[in-house]
Amino acid sequence: MTTSRGRSPSPRAAVRYTVSVLSAHAHLFAITLRVQSAAKNQRVSLPVWIPGSYLVREFSQHLQNLGAWQDGQPAELKQLDKHRWQVRCEAGKPLELRYEVYAFDASVRTAFLDATRGFFNATSLCLQVLGQEDQPHALEIEPGPATEGWQVATGLSPHRVDADGFGHYRARDYDELADCPVEMGRFWSGRFTAAGVEHRFVVSGAGAWMDGARLLEDTRRVCEAQIALWHGQGGEKPPFDRYVFMLYASGDGYGGLEHRNSTALICQRSDLPRQRAPGEKPAPLKATDGYTTLLGLISHEYFHTWNVKRLRPAEFARYDYNAENHTELLWFFEGFTSYYDDLMLRRAGLIDEACYLQLVAKTLNQVRQTPGRLVQTVAQASFDAWVKYYRVGENTPNATVSYYTKGALVALCLDLTLRAEGHSSLDAVMRELWQRCKGGPMREADLLRALKRLGKRGFEGEIAAWVHSTAELPLPSLLQEAGAKVTHEKAPLAQQLGLRVAEVNGSVLLKNVLRGGAAEAAGMAPGDEWLGIELPAPRRGGAAEAWRIHKLDEVAELRGLQPSLTALVSRDRRLLRCTLHWPTESQTVRLAVGDAVRLALWLQE
Template sequence: MSRNKPTTPALHYRVEPLNHRAHLFAVTLDITRPARSQKLTLPVWIPGSYLVREFSQHLQHLSATQGGEALAVKQLDKHRWQVDNDGQRTLSLRWEVYAFDASVRTAFLDATRGFFNATSLCLMVAGREDEPHAIEIQPGDAPAGWQVATGLSPVKANEQGFGTYLAQNYDELADCPVEMGTFWSGEFSACGVPHRFVVSGAGGWFDGQRLLDDTRRICEAQIRFWHGDGQPPYERYVFMLHASGEGYGGLEHRNSTALIAQRTDLPKISAKDAKPAALKATDGYTTLLGLISHEYFHTWNVKRLRPAEFKRYDYTRENHTELLWFFEGFTSYYDDLFLRRAGLIDDATYLQLVTKTINQVQQSPGQRVQSVAQASFDAWTRYYRVGENTPNATISYYTKGALVAMCLDLTLRAEGRGSLDEVMRALWHRTQGGPMRESDLSTVLRQLGKRSFAAELAQWVHGTADLPVLDLLAAAGAKVHRDKAPLAQSLGLRVAADSSGLTVKNVLRGGAGEAAGLAAGDEWLGVEFAPARRGLPAEAWRVRKLDEVAALRGTRSALTALVSRDGRLLRCSLTWPADDTAVRLTVEDAARLGDWLTRCSTG
């Protein structure tokens, strides 16, 4: 794409904090050569997060002027407006946006930081979406010392980053979030490409150099995976991480990513000359590195190699595809795998991470209800609208999609037909790093695997049968153990316990809890047992933890759960189930595992 920079783009935004105490951004937009009946639209969703979020709910005080004269602004529906004008002079609009959502998807502003995606702040100019867009970012009433970080190309910006930036079209503007504040900032080069990492909310104990070093190893491994000694499809890259008291998530962009992690997950400065402890699967920092790896892999797999349905985003409505199992699931397969390939974790730790994914899928009744292709299509109404019945009604295209990728990879390797690495690169070259369909994957699998994979795709992607992942893992050098499952899983429940008591969050389909009549939202107060002998009173005990229920049960096969539901006290007869099992993976044959985990081919 040409990067020629017009000196005066016909579309010019100005964004600045208006009142950080009230969490308000001010936005102005100047439109040269407007349409006589100029329509403007605010997106209802942001690519990468498949839910209609109605960003217009936070827009207020929209006004328009032309030549200093006020014009009427007519609202057409929930997110569209129209301004009639003379069609010749510059049309100027101004509005405010309330920004107090600390997620990666929208906008946030307070005394500590500012952040925004253009989809939350910047109205689209109908008919002009493909023109260059200039955006001027100014400090407004921001506290002293604030800086700016973004993947946008600067036209004229000061040392703090405030100034004017250019996007070639609205898609690029929407795909480059902006971080503002007194953040920590560091830089590194990966395969000759400059990368910047900014972190807001970190304390003085944070080991920024370790984060840079570990992230660089991930980036270099992924660049070489896709391009060998070639160059990635961007000139620079920006990581924007907000460290918070709680929260987790990320959103991918073409040359940047926005991340949220718990502050305690950041690496901590060690004593002088002390060697950092080996990472464990349960470490928060391991989880953070997996998130970094995931969003960085999206730079290729979904931002460029993308569903054909996303060739052009429609920001006004849902954009459906059946391929999220590929774009999110395959990315979820590679995220932790690249931690292993970058040497950040060992084989045993990697297998522990895989164990977690397998158990998540196997313990979700929804895998019998929906295929991952269906789950992908229904993301807008199911995956992002979590309720008490979600585990029974759908399956995560992240977790099961990752296992589909693993099954394809291990099958190709077992048959001596290459690997999924080669499939991904062949898809990149086949589509020229652009939109793809499932038929493209089928074609590449046939070419590299020397046979059709139609049956596997039908069963694993479009069906609900069990995946052969455990057999394939055993053949690849892992040892499969069957351990006693957690008590909640055996009972078919998901619960929350705190100082106030025990609450049922989910009742899993076909489990003992469902058979007993327990329901989501029940407060489990106690248990009651029939008399041990005739003439003795029944036993009744208060419980606050699920383990207490098991301890009080002893060897008895039945009990009555005493629950509070909607202000009523109920008795639910529970027949104690047989113990369920959970999977655990360990290293059995390190040499065979090495053939898969570390001896990857590069682009």
């Protein structure tokens, strides 16, 4: 038996949960909730969203067979709305509720269970006891036949757990319980120390070929770089005494969700580092490598430990789990984190300058190819995340801009401007905000004050133009001044035509038709299947030519030099002809190393 290290004994929990596997094959968790001292007619609720993922997800849809007991007798339950219930009970006495939750969502946001693995966030499994959210909570993870040979990993403080991690955990309140997901299964596990703090990394679903030692070492270097950014070399300790990375390697998945001392991650299994032959050196990482993407994800979620989990929008000072929590600051908390995630890979020495600049160019081109950037400001995109960013449709790129990507470019603009003017850097601004807001709630005004103090002038004009308007960002000139070489190259055909397509089994399916593009002018629409093209007669008196296409690039090959063609599309089983006028050539930005000395002042700080 083990107990939490370096902690005083926890008070008896007012709210206790026991979680066990009811049926792995039916994907059912069984939960028992015990309330030490219930209120009269106690109310309980299940959150409708999880912090960090800004969409109402209705977790209560998976809750079933809810029952309540007091004094050993059934207590009457009344459902009040989609996620709240009231128990007819007496005040001051213990109350017990038992229920089941269906768990078969392999994302980082909810809960999953089968015969190989279990995972859950408390927001999906643990009913809130209304009025007692600030009381000490306890969670027991109960072993059973279905979990034979399994282990448990979580950021929760252990109270009485066995060698595999099953047993009792404590949380100061419901918020802490909700912020510590649980991974269960036969996973790979490793540990490292960064800045004197123990970090655990568990990977579920990996093949025996995974190079765990490399994963640990590369992650350690990222963590060391970030701790140094926030607290300085050999400075104060990070705001946690241990940290857990929980990675699920799947056949085709990607995502992450940040927590106060842990993160849940998903990657494609093929993105994991592979073991090398003895003496074989790892090849330099490229921007297109899946492992580079995985390291960027790890870096992103770890950076959130400071930027959004502690330093957070004032609107998030206290989460309301019952409804949307709006803020205009996601461009800062998600966007600035997106700026630093890849930059920390460079600072940690995991990628070189050329690779990093390719990643910046990718973000820059993504924003430039989004017509919604001219429709919605990045502050509005932050506020509308609940109804636009997380509800992706065929018109999404025309109506909104990503606060991740444009927010990252705003951070880049500020960093390069501060450095060009010679007074400070964005690193110093982030540290100033951490100290000014005491690692807690902040407002845009706090950022402006930090910029003014460190930058020696006001930045209201830049924030107004870059955040609260749809004006283009002055990145080409800033990047060149910082030592990057900015060139342009021919854009892919889909971008030239104003399309986003999927090529499936020999069919070209239109996913998005971008605002102001040639495809929109031709009358093409999302959902169309582009079957072929018709070309005018090649010579006078001849017949028009019609060609079947199976890939988009065939359009350019077949059109020759014709200024227009007729696109043959299928829409709702009707065959339509759309006259497509070939656009002037569009370009994408390409970044490379220009002045290596100036570039190093930015990238190797």
